[in-house]
Structure formats: structure tokens, C-alpha cells
Amino acid sequence: MTDAAPEPWPPTLLARTISVPDEALGALFDLLPAASPADALAWVRRGEGIVGWGEALRIETHGEDRFAEADQRWRDLAQHMVVRDEVRRPGTGPVAFGSFAFSPDSEAGGTLIVPRVVAGRRGGAAWLTTITSASELQPPPNPTALRTARDAPLARPEVSYADGALGASDWGDAVADVVRLIRGGDVAKVVMARDVTARLDSPVDVRSLLSALAEDYPTCWTFAVDSLVGATPELLVRRERGLISSRVLAGTIQRTGDDEADLARAASLARSSKDLEEHEFAVDSLTRSLEPYVASTSAPEAPFVLHLPNVMHLATDVTAVLDDTHADMSSLEVAAALHPTAAVCGTPTDVAARIIAEHESMDRARYAGPVGWIGADGDGEWGIALRSAEVAPDGRSLRLFAGCGIVAASDPEAEIAESEAKLEPMRTALGR
Numbered sequence: 001m002t003d004a005a006p007e008p009w010p011p012t013l014l015a016r017t018i019s020v021p022d023e024a025l026g027a028l029f030d031l032l033p034a035a036s037p038a039d040a041l042a043w044v045r046r047g048e049g050i051v052g053w054g055e056a057l058r059i060e061t062h063g064e065d066r067f068a069e070a071d072q073r074w075r076d077l078a079q080h081m082v083v084r085d086e087v088r089r090p091g092t093g094p095v096a097f098g099s100f101a102f103s104p105d106s107e108a109g110g111t112l113i114v115p116r117v118v119a120g121r122r123g124g125a126a127w128l129t130t131i132t133s134a135s136e137l138q139p140p141p142n143p144t145a146l147r148t149a150r151d152a153p154l155a156r157p158e159v160s161y162a163d164g165a166l167g168a169s170d171w172g173d174a175v176a177d178v179v180r181l182i183r184g185g186d187v188a189k190v191v192m193a194r195d196v197t198a199r200l201d202s203p204v205d206v207r208s209l210l211s212a213l214a215e216d217y218p219t220c221w222t223f224a225v226d227s228l229v230g231a232t233p234e235l236l237v238r239r240e241r242g243l244i245s246s247r248v249l250a251g252t253i254q255r256t257g258d259d260e261a262d263l264a265r266a267a268s269l270a271r272s273s274k275d276l277e278e279h280e281f282a283v284d285s286l287t288r289s290l291e292p293y294v295a296s297t298s299a300p301e302a303p304f305v306l307h308l309p310n311v312m313h314l315a316t317d318v319t320a321v322l323d324d325t326h327a328d329m330s331s332l333e334v335a336a337a338l339h340p341t342a343a344v345c346g347t348p349t350d351v352a353a354r355i356i357a358e359h360e361s362m363d364r365a366r367y368a369g370p371v372g373w374i375g376a377d378g379d380g381e382w383g384i385a386l387r388s389a390e391v392a393p394d395g396r397s398l399r400l401f402a403g404c405g406i407v408a409a410s411d412p413e414a415e416i417a418e419s420e421a422k423l424e425p426m427r428t429a430l431g432r
């Protein structure tokens with residue numbers, strides 16, 4: 001799939017962004033090609049963001065240095081690019097979409113994909129970017145032609161589900177083992193995850209999946225990178241001209257479907273000492289990880305309750321300003337410094353990571369790892385790949401993931417129910 005030509009590194013790419021009328025683009029997801037789920041790239045929230053397709057270039061890394069190597073290669077590449085950008089907003093000019101494994105030991109490693117075409121919209125502006133190698137200079141696509149060339153939707157598949165690495169009840173037993181370790185004082189919090197397999201009788205239409213997720217979860221970031229798709233409520237980092245922001249979630253309660261009952265539940269979540277403590281672990285861990293790089297951090301005293309259709313979370317938005325020494329740190333470098341947060345790993349990090357490796361019985365691959373995009377100037381947005389699934393190359397099966405923060409007061413049965421609620425967004429989107 002990569003360009004075969006053995007060019008010296010870094011090759012010279014040409015990136016050109018043109019402004020287009022907003023209505024010329026239509027729904028962003030519909031611009032994506034139908035045939036190949038691996039080809040769809042997306043990062044969209046509330047109808048704004050970027051989608052991309054084709055592959056001008058791919059960067060693949062592995063192990064502990066997967067972030068640093070990807071960042072360095074992107075910097076080299078960006079420095080050698082010839083850029084004409086008539087829009088000049090976050091997401092215009094050359095961008096790479098990326099996704100990184102949760103664990104340094106995973107085969108999944110890290111990937112940055114530079115698409116051939118990017119379509120974006122933000123704050124009333126809409127644009128198209130083409131990225132090509134110097135030898136294949138092409139005029140930018142005609143937006144009207146793009147729309148009329150849209151692929152027809154694929155037929156809706158029948159979906160059946162099978163256990164992943166552990167069935168629900170075995171996973172509950174693993175959670176019970178971890179609760180014992182926590183009560184024994186080995187560790188304060190461990191995030192335990194499970195996977196479920198969805199089998200389809202015909203290939204999934206990633207565009208329909210993304211559209212359904214975005215419609216149901218407008219406050220989440222709907223993403224697709226290298227066959228990992230989902231809608232995450234949790235932003236690891238956004239970097240916009242030196243300003244860092246992050247949305248930390250931890251502490252969860254399921255919705256009942258009854259608005260009045262849910263309001264009462266939201267109030268009890270905001271008072272629950274178990275959830276407040278779990279949330280505090282997560283916010284503290286994030287601010288501590290940011291501390292070496294920022295001049296100031298600001299976080300509200302108490303969390304707010306984020307209402308989603310399936311669950312409600314305690315949430316805190318943290319902002320910070322990179323200090324002078326670290327002003328050059330890219331969004332991906334900040335993501336690397338923050339990953340893994342207590343929200344997806346635990347506290348203390350190293351002990352929790354070891355317990356996860358020993359008790360989850362699976363490779364998380366890119367679930368719970370950073371997913372997002374980076375621009376030529378290092379600005380970008382990286383979410384935590386939650387409420388997500390990995391689509392198989394033939395589009396006929398998906399691996400769905402969900403995890404829960406386990407603390408001393410956790411009850412395995414309640415955690416199984418919470419994990420089911422967190423699987424719901426993908427299940428509902430697949431069933432539409």
C-alpha cells in the first residue's frame with residue numbers, strides 16, 4: 001500500500017489546500033470510499049473536522065519509541081514539504097492521521113498515514129487538501145465532481161456476536177482477582193478491558209458506521225484510522241499554538257433511558273465517593289504528567305457530569321500552556337508524555353500496566369491508545385481510542401473493546417454491566 005518508489009528519506013511531498021464552498025462538501029463521511037475500510041480516515045466532532053483517503057505516505061513504528069520515532073519522521077517530512085495553503089486553519093495544509101498501540105509490547109506499534117486527499121470544515125470554512133509526490137503533480141479535485149462520485153451505501157449486514165479473549169463471566173472473575181490485589185494494597189486502581197467479536201454476513205460500510213456514531217454521540221470525537229473506528233468521549237490532548245487542552249474522564253454510571261431517573265443518577269454520580277476518588281486519580285495523574293512541560297495548568301475544583309446516550313461520566317477539562325523550553329513540543333510528543341493515563345491504565349502506572357498484561361488475557365492493540373491527527377506545525381488532536389472497534393481487512397468482522405476503572409470498592413457484576421454499556425455505541429451503530 002505504501003509508495004513503492006525507493007525514494008531517499010524524507011521524500012518531497014507537495015501539499016495544496018484550497019478553499020471550497022461549504023455546501024460543496026456535504027456530509028464529510030460520505031466522501032470516503034465505500035470499498036476499503038482500511039482506507040477511511042476521519043476525525044470529526046459536531047460535523048466539524050477532517051476526513052481523508054488514499055495514502056501518499058505511511059510511517060510505521062514499534063516498541064517503546066513508537067511515538068518519538070513517528071514524531072521525528074513526521075517533522076523531517078513536514079520540513080521538506082512544499083506547501084500552498086490558502087485557508088490556514090487547524091487541519092489545513094498537510095496532515096497525518098495516526099493511531100498507536102496501548103502497550104509498547106504490542107505488535108500493533110504506531111502508524112501515521114498521510115492521505116492523498118483531505119476534506120475539512122471548521123468555523124464556517126471548508127477546504128480540500130491534496131498531497132502528492134513531486135513526480136505526480138495533479139490539479140486539486142473538483143469538489144462538485146467529488147460529491148457526484150460518491151459511492152452508493154453498502155447493504156446492511158446481519159451481525160452476530162461471540163466472546164473475545166474472555167467471556168463476560170470469566171472477565172468478571174479476572175476483575176475479582178484484581179479487586180483482591182487492590183484491597184491487598186499492591187495498587188490503587190487498574191483499568192480492566194475486554195473484547196467482543198462481531199461477525200457480519202457482508203462487509204461493513206465504514207461510512208454508515210461513522211455517520212451513526214457521530215449522530216448518536218455528537219459530543220464525542222468520531223474517528224477512523226487504519227481500520228480502527230469509534231467515537232471517543234475522551235480527549236488526551238489538543239495542541240493549538242502552544243495551548244494544551246485535555247478532557248479527563250473517570251467515574252461512570254449507566255443511563256436508564258428515563259430522563260428523571262437519569263438526573264437523579266447524575267446527581268448521585270457527582271456525590272459518589274468511589275467515583276470522585278477514581279476521578280481524582282485520573283486528573284492528578286494527568287496534571288503530574290504535564291507538569292515538566294508547562295508553565296501553568298488550570299483545572300476546575302470539581303468535575304462536571306458528561307451526559308452520553310449510554311452512560312454518564314465525571315469529566316474535567318484541563319488546560320495548560322507549554323513553557324518556553326518546550327514550546328516546540330508537538331501534539332504527538334505531548335500525547336506520548338501523557339500516555340497511558342490513569343483513566344485507561346491505572347495508578348501507579350507501572351504496577352497497573354503489569355497487572356493488565358497478566359490479567360486481561362489479551363493484547364489491547366490500539367484500543368485505549370492515542371488516535372488522532374497532526375499538522376505540519378505539530379498542532380493536532382489526539383483522543384484516547386475508546387468506544388471503538390478494529391475492523392478486519394475483509395470488513396466482515398470487528399473486534400469491539402470496553403474497559404472499566406477498578407478500585408477497592410468495585411463490584412465485578414457492576415463492572416460487567418458497565419462494560420456492556422460501553423460496548424453499546426459500536427453495537428448500536430453496527431445494527432443501524
Ligand SMILES: C=C(O[C@@H]1C=C(C(=O)O)C=C[C@H]1O)C(=O)O
Nearest residue numbers: 249251252343386402403404405
Ligand atoms: C476504558 C474505558 O473508559 C474509561 C474508563 C472510565 C471509568 O472507568 O469510569 C470512564 C471513561 C474512560 O476513561 C472504555 O470506555 O473502554
